[in-house]
Amino acid sequence: MTSVLKDNGSGGPPLLLLPTGEQQIVVACRIRPMTEEEILQGATIIAHKVADDNMVVLLDPEEDHDDVLRANRSRERKYIFDVVSDARADQQEVYLATSKMLLSSVLEGYNATVFAYGATGAGKTYTMLGTEKNPGVMYRTLHDLFVEIKKFAGKREYQVTMSYLEIYNELIRDLLATSSSSSFLELREDAKGTIQVGGLSEVIAKTPEEVMEMLHKGNRARTQEPTKANKTSSRSHAVLQVNIKQRDVTKSHTEQVRFAKLYMIDLAGSERAAQTQNTGRRMMEGAHINRSLLALGNCINALSEKGNTKYVNYRDSKLTRILKDSLGGNSRTVMIAHISPASVHFEESRNTLNYADRAKYIKTKIRRNVIDVSYHIAQYQQIIQDLRNQVQLLRDQRDELEIRLATTNEARFSRLSDNNTTERLRIEEGLKLKENILQTYRKQIDARRALLEIDTGLMDIIHECTRNEAVIEHHECNKENNPHNHKKSPDEMIIDTNTSDNAVQRARAELRVLEQERSKLEKQRQTQLKDFEVSKTDARRLFDKVTKKMTTIEQRELLRLLAQNFEYEMKTLELQADIFTRDYSIKHKDLQLLRMSQHRSLCDTIIYQQRKLIQENKLLIPSDLEELYQLYSRDIDEGQLIHDLKIHSPHSITGGINSNKLSIPTTLPILSQIAEEDLTSASTSVTSFHLPTNVSRRNNPTTLLPNRTLSDQDLFTHVNDYTTNNNNNHHQNESGQDLTSITTNKPISYAHFNFDQSSKQLAKGNSMVSMSSDSVDVSVHNGDTVTNGITRRKVHTTSPPNDSTAEASPTLYKNNNVKNKVKLRKQTQNIAARAAQRRANLHHKELMEDMGSAFSSEPIVSKENTTSAFGLEVTGVKPKKTVTINDPAGSIYRADDFRRTNSDSPELIKNQITTNDPFYSTPYNRTSKNTNKKRSISHGTTTNNRSNMPIANIVVPR
């Protein structure tokens, strides 16, 4: 027993193809019949297939049984392969045992390769190409491929293209090129390492006949010359590449596109110069063939090493480069090794079998080539329309068939004698069954539609709940925080409270009703879901039953049409359900966007007031905080914000807002991301600097740890403390300095900020900060402009302090401007509210532009078009709800698109923030009372978990 057999260690059944992942190459061996020449040469048969086994036994013709010295050293070789066929096997048998197994995987989207290997004249071309009367693997595979494709007609769309090339003397030639003067082609490797042949023609093939014609055409162009070993010797490696692309005919919101490459390769045969006696050109060809086959052999050797640790050199020849994927990459591969049974070819056969035996250990890593294409909601209308067209088409076909069937039945009825009741009953039963299946389908569609209606109702209810909860929550926050309440007369307070309480009471009452409705609908949904599942099972069962009863082709065809029709109707409903879900989710995101803007407006107010405090009290601030503030004030600049939005929006990538509608859909998440980032940056701009070591803070005598980050909670507490206890609990010296917060360490750098000036700039949206000469400790830089004693600088780098300055103004948190507090608050609220409103409008404008036609005020589904093949109307789609921001001043624009508040008017803002309408009042900074307040909203997004901030200006889209 040879080591080959030992290594193999099996002998069992042929290897089965593994479903995915690592895949062993399937190796088959074909022993051709003896040729006339071989018989004439007096050769004996030395290669045998062991019956019913996948074993090949190769006998050594020179073995001398009388040689006692070699008695124990038999040159008989035994090899086991996955498939072995001998002279008795015909072309179809070989095809079925080898290439056929690749077809299903190719249709699943796996790459596959089948290649013929062996010495010259061993029968490779015969196996791969065959003869006209007895075609080989290439033709049979493609024929069956088209047969399989036909089975999915009407369900899947296929595109089959072919290319055919030869590698002759290390040069690549296109065998399907139309021009005779086609030049040689080059191999290219893309970034992923995939090898491609540049300039290779790709021909669309629609039928097996076309394929055969192309193959013949290619073979005529292939270099084939008679040699001593083979009258029709192929002097080149021929590579037939078939690309299969497939997708579902019925478009859905998501679809899978599968790609697969099928290589069928007829290699040139290795030849021994001594035996072939080739000279001149033939010898040169032989040398090239041998060299490339040697490279292939080396690759096989390296790949079959245990653990596959050896470097695999594919670059040695064009053949190995092309076969790279088939041998070591993403491909299911079958190798058909060919040998002659003749004793005169013992050496060639032994070499071939040795290589084939090694190849058994090669493993490829296969994966499906599938791309999931998700269509955007804007494309849904087109998809739905396509589905309707298909439904209509099927309905017409069905009607036509029904008429035909009725006529045939009538004719059969009239022909039947009164005695032939069995046949009569059979026909009647068929008709009854057809009616039954129609009814079951109708029931199923009804159930699905009812489910869809319940779902939309539920979504609406949830949305309304969120809105009402927001009203209640806002009212509660406002009641606790609104400073105006303290200023109002008791009568005013009563009126305000009453108005507000009424709104809240209404919201509470509505919420109760909504909750009841919701639980009712949820129960209904459960029942409906069960009904739907039952109708599905019924339909399946009935379909199987009816299929068995349908005997004629027409009946079967009718059944198929009914089933297909039903399938499309269901798909349409599913798409509509998806549209609702997305619509709802967009509305929800819309609400989130607004809330973020409102949250930011609150942050603006806080930052503004903090800056005011800093300015009034001439507080020391670190330079990095100052820089962050400059960043912040630039961002608040409206123009800058638009610019930023555009830069970050995908429009900028695709070239302008209106340039490419298809690319727009991705804007929404990015916009909300920007909004979120805005929100975060508003907060982080005050949270991410480090206090200098040893800085103590008012009302918090604990010394901060070095590098402790000041949280927004800390800052808000300061402001609130300041606001509520402004004159209390301060350890001040005579000059009003707060002793508890005097810093003993100098900040690294600082600047004093002229708040009044800068606030004007801020309100104007100008990022340039003004510094009055009497309040700024920074040196005047070359680039600064000085106008009327005011120094302006564009870049806000503050100079390091000198000690005297640092000590001269150490006052922290000193309140010396209480009288102006209300006025200031009003101003800040105005500015912040305006800024927030502008941002909200900007977000909305872009959002609505992005939605385009998908959010037009037209109903998504027009009624005329909704009659289904089952006589039902699929009209579950309600008109889109417009996104409306309440607008007491009635300043509404873009009514055709969406309605919103035109908040550009300062008067309006003023009205908004002084009104008692909970949607427009701006809350005051939170007090200690609600600092830790937890929110209890179940569906909404009113809680900012990070900072637990109250939300300002709650405006809820209806």
Ligand SMILES: Nc1ncnc2c1ncn2[C@@H]1O[C@H](COP(=O)(O)OP(=O)(O)OP(=O)(O)O)[C@@H](O)[C@H]1O
């Ligand atoms: N299974 C078979 N049954 C009958 N005849 C065969 C079979 N296999 C090969 N032959 C014949 O053997 C001869 C050589 O076969 P073929 O040309 O296919 O060899 P090859 O391996 O392709 O050689 P080369 O590498 O030189 O092209 C041909 O005449 C072919 O018809």
